[in-house]
Every structure is written in C-alpha cells, then in structure tokens.
Amino acid sequence: MGLRNIGKTLSADKKEIDTERLCERFQQYGFLKLGEIRCRERVKVAGEIKRMRIKPRSGIPAVEVAISDGTGEVTVIFSGRRNIPGIDHGRCIMIDGVPHRDGAQIVMLNPAYTLLA
Numbered sequence: 001m002g003l004r005n006i007g008k009t010l011s012a013d014k015k016e017i018d019t020e021r022l023c024e025r026f027q028q029y030g031f032l033k034l035g036e037i038r039c040r041e042r043v044k045v046a047g048e049i050k051r052m053r054i055k056p057r058s059g060i061p062a063v064e065v066a067i068s069d070g071t072g073e074v075t076v077i078f079s080g081r082r083n084i085p086g087i088d089h090g091r092c093i094m095i096d097g098v099p100h101r102d103g104a105q106i107v108m109l110n111p112a113y114t115l116l117a
Contacts, residue, residue, distance in 0.1 A: 022048060022070030029116070031094065035071030039101050045074065046094045046116060054082055067093060074099060075107045092116035 026033075031046045047067030055064050063078045065087060076095055078084060087093065097111025 019070040022068060024070075025092070026069040029094070033071040034067070034069045034074050034106075037072065037074065037099050037106055039099050039106065042096070042098050044094060044096045045069070046092060047074065049087065049089055049091050049093060052087070052089060063087075065093075067095065073105075075102075075105050076111060076113075077107060077109050079110055086115050087113075 025048070026046050029046050032043050034045055034047055037043055037045065045067075047069040049065055050068050050073070051064075051066040053064050055062055057077070057079065060080055061082050063081045063084055065076045065078070067074055067076060074095070076097075092115070094114040094116055095108060095111045096113070097108040099106045099108050101107070
C-alpha cells in the first residue's frame with residue numbers, strides 16, 4: 001500500500017469505503033449489478049445483507065432483507081416466515097427472482113436464494 005492509497009483511505013468517508021469494498025467483493029461472481037436491475041425481468045444478483053426485520057404484510061408475517069453490492073440496494077421479502085436459518089447480517093447471498101418497483105425501492109418477493117461463502 002503506497003502513500004497515495006493511504007491518503008485516499010484517510011480522506012474517504014465510511015460510505016465510500018464500504019461501497020468500494022462491496023464492489024470488489026461481488027465483482028468475482030459475475031452476476032448482474034444491483035444498480036443495473038430492470039424490473040419485471042428474471043435476474044440473478046448477489047449482495048451482502050445490510051438490514052433484516054420482521055414486518056407483517058397484510059397480516060402475514062414476512063422477513064424483509066435489504067441486500068447491497070455497492071452499486072445499489074434491493075429489498076427481498078420472504079412471506080409467511082418469521083426467520084430464515086443461515087440468513088444473518090453481513091452474510092453474502094445470491095438471489096434469483098423477478099424484481100418490481102414498490103415506491104422508491106426495488107423489491108423481490110419470495111425469490112430462490114443461495115448463501116455464498
């Protein structure tokens with residue numbers, strides 16, 4: 001690490017450093033970037049779990065998971081569940097599903113998923 005990289009790291013804020021780290025981490029998988037998702041088309045994307053919460057939708061329990069790869073963020077909703085074994089903050093996950101827009105955010109309902117190393 002040269003002096004230029006140290007100076008860049010010291011002057012960058014936490015969000016920039018996290019974005020850069022995530023972009024480098026998910027580049028190896030070759031999936032579509034979250035920032036390039038098109039709604040209503042089946043996609044395979046990967047990201048790191050940033051937030052999780054249990055939020056009932058129409059009286060049915062649902063787990064909401066926000067994932068990010070540094071280029072964008074997607075909310076994944078698993079209906080009828082209160083928890084999902086293996087899914088936890090900071091874990092990497094691959095999602096296969098059809099996204100749609102719900103207000104300002106992109107959402108995937110009950111997609112197939114694979115936990116990544």
